Amino acid sequence: MKTSNFLLFFAIYGFIAGGMMLFNANGSLVNYGIQPIDQFHIVILQYLGLVNITVGLLIFLLRNEQSEKVINAILLYGLITCVGSFLKACYDIFLKDVPSNTFFWVDMSFRLLVGLVCAFFIFRANKTNEQPLFS
Structure with missing residues (x-):
């Protein structure tokens, strides 16, 4: 999958999740x-x-950006946000005894998957270019 296709999917996910919340x-x-x-x-x-x-x-607007720094920044945002929200959810549920339900776990698992895919694209881009994430 191309990075721009994943970013399109990520943008649509943001629209859907945000639209439901708003x-x-x-x-x-x-x-x-x-x-x-x-x-x-x-x-x-x-x-x-x-x-x-x-x-x-x-x-969505930056998904076809040519600058690797911009794409890496977007992917890093996705990694931190998605994996961070999963870890925060685990902290709340297991250490703070916040109740959870099946929908919550499905949503958190999906966020973890999206975050790990962001990490995959970050490391794939840096491996092919053999340069640091941000220089």
């Missing part, structure tokens, strides 16, 4: 098992959805 915050909170749902949860999730949509738009 336009269906109540339903998203129900899927994650948040009870009771109040206006503060909804507003915070909508702000996060707007951020996801904005980042998805930036990734």
Whole structure:
């Protein structure tokens, strides 16, 4: 798979996840098992959805960028965000006893997969060019 194709997929994922958070915050909170749902949860999730949509738009617009630094920065963002959110979820569930559900684990596993694919593309690009990630 070409890096630009993966970035297109990553942008679409950002649009879908962000759109669900922004336009269906109540339903998203129900899927994650948040009870009771109040206006503060909804507003915070909508702000996060707007951020996801904005980042998805930036990734979409920059997916065919020729600069390796730009592509590596996008992939590094994906790696840190996706793997970091998985690790934070594990911390919350196993050490803080935050309740989880099946949807939550499916979502977190998918994020981990996306983050690991970002890592794959970072290392593949750097291996073929034999230069540091950021120089």
